[in-house]
Amino acid sequence: AVRDRLQRIRDGVKGDKAIVDVEYGSVGGYKVKPAGLPSTFFVKFSLQKLSPMRLLCECSEVSACEALFYTHLAAECREVTPTPRCFYVDFNEVSGEFCLMSELMPFGEGTGEGAILPLKHRVRDPPSLAEQRRFVVAGASLNAAFWGESALERGCLRFDATHARAWTIMQALSWLGLHHSTRKTLKGRPIPNSNGYVTWSPPPELVGKEGALIRDMPGIMTSLCEETNMTAFGHNDIVTDNAYFVRAGVFGIGAPSAGRLSVMGLLELDVKSFGLFDWQQSSVNSIGQEWAWNFHWLPPEYLTKHEDELINLLIATYRDRGVTVSKRDFLRHYVLGCAQMFVFGGGGLQPLMGKLHAKGLLRDFAPDDERCRDGSLDGAELELVVGAEMTRRTFTNVCNIMQRHGFVEEWRRWRKERNMPEL
Numbered sequence: 001a002v003r004d005r006l007q008r009i010r011d012g013v014k015g016d017k018a019i020v021d022v023e024y025g026s027v028g029g030y031k032v033k034p035a036g037l038p039s040t041f042f043v044k045f046s047l048q049k050l051s052p053m054r055l056l057c058e059c060s061e062v063s064a065c066e067a068l069f070y071t072h073l074a075a076e077c078r079e080v081t082p083t084p085r086c087f088y089v090d091f092n093e094v095s096g097e098f099c100l101m102s103e104l105m106p107f108g109e110g111t112g113e114g115a116i117l118p119l120k121h122r123v124r125d126p127p128s129l130a131e132q133r134r135f136v137v138a139g140a141s142l143n144a145a146f147w148g149e150s151a152l153e154r155g156c157l158r159f160d161a162t163h164a165r166a167w168t169i170m171q172a173l174s175w176l177g178l179h180h181s182t183r184k185t186l187k188g189r190p191i192p193n194s195n196g197y198v199t200w201s202p203p204p205e206l207v208g209k210e211g212a213l214i215r216d217m218p219g220i221m222t223s224l225c226e227e228t229n230m231t232a233f234g235h236n237d238i239v240t241d242n243a244y245f246v247r248a249g250v251f252g253i254g255a256p257s258a259g260r261l262s263v264m265g266l267l268e269l270d271v272k273s274f275g276l277f278d279w280q281q282s283s284v285n286s287i288g289q290e291w292a293w294n295f296h297w298l299p300p301e302y303l304t305k306h307e308d309e310l311i312n313l314l315i316a317t318y319r320d321r322g323v324t325v326s327k328r329d330f331l332r333h334y335v336l337g338c339a340q341m342f343v344f345g346g347g348g349l350q351p352l353m354g355k356l357h358a359k360g361l362l363r364d365f366a367p368d369d370e371r372c373r374d375g376s377l378d379g380a381e382l383e384l385v386v387g388a389e390m391t392r393r394t395f396t397n398v399c400n401i402m403q404r405h406g407f408v409e410e411w412r413r414w415r416k417e418r419n420m421p422e423l
Contacts, residue, residue, distance in 0.1 A: 042101070062280035080138070147231075223414070233282070293341065356385070
């Protein structure tokens with residue numbers, strides 16, 4: 001027998017999810033559980049009716065990416081970065097139907113050694129420097145293990161191949177709103193907000209050139225993927241709500257004394273290991289674009305403070321794994337890779353702010369607004385405010401990265417190398 005717990009899994013936007021309990025059959029009157037198989041499974045599938053989110057999944061090949069990862073690379077990746085065991089995965093290239101059955105991660109259900117800590121959310125929960133350092137070392141180690149085209153040769157996909165159709169949709173949406181967001185307006189009018197929601201400042205030279213960047217964005221992203229010496233297989237979405245942390249035995253033999261506690265806090269002390277799940281964006285990509293994406297979910301002030309340390313750790317980890325990457329080349333890919341997020345995030349701000357305004361939520365909406373986590377909202381309204389905060393962060397971070405690392409200069413250089421007209 002198979003029983004669906006009918007448990008609502010709120011977070012996550014790509015596909016439907018379920019937790020199922022399995023009762024195995026009997027032999028000679030005795031129940032038999034096959035060796036190695038659990039009695040509870042996590043199931044993710046894409047069988048739902050056509051919807052905007054289903055279209056997003058179809059246009060960015062997320063089902064194919066996850067199925068190909070578990071089919072071709074997961075066994076070797078576990079030696080670098082643990083991931084939940086997969087018992088079944090398949091997708092249909094024609095219909096887009098997809099199904100994954102994996103082990104269930106029991107978040108927050110235990111307190112002893114080996115227990116999985118509670119799942120954190122990328123917006124509702126504050127980041128930890130210890131977490132980010134672990135993410136960098138693990139993600140860079142994964143990159144180094146499958147550098148260049150080695151993962152393509154095993155059957156995985158390249159980032160630009162998975163996103164070609166999605167970029168067309170991003171371009172269309174951004175034509176309608178990006179120029180308003182760069183000018184800090186809501187559809188051309190002052191944003192009705194008194195609580196400082198507008199925290200983004202695009203490079204001044206970009207204002208008025210939004211159309212040119214929208215047109216160039218797919219070419220920029222594809223060109224980064226074509227530099228094989230700067231590409232690698234990666235998870236491409238390393239954030240706290242795609243990670244699980246395993247508790248260590250803090251009070252066992254060898255536990256640090258109180259005088260030796262690290263300023264990095266409990267996570268550094270109390271976590272034995274961690275792993276990643278949700279491999280729907282895994283692909284061969286520009287390492288700079290991947291890490292710009294991974295970092296741009298962080299609170300903007302936090303990223304500004306820690307960005308240089310994290311990038312230096314990333315490059316040092318590559319070096320320790322036998323891959324040489326110059327900081328200059330990394331930052332070139334890092335800043336140019338922001339083109340996609342700038343186009344999509346800036347365009348997406350307009351409908352988000354419009355919906356907030358229509359519901360009377362925009363006027364006093366603040367950065368890192370408490371309503372994202374205090375339980376005062378639920379359902380569609382909670383989803384809306386979390387999305388609005390998420391997009392504020394991401395667009396603010398992208399603008400800051402572009403300012404810090406000279407996006408406009410790199411864009412001009414990119415166009416000149418292709419004999420394109422000056423901006």
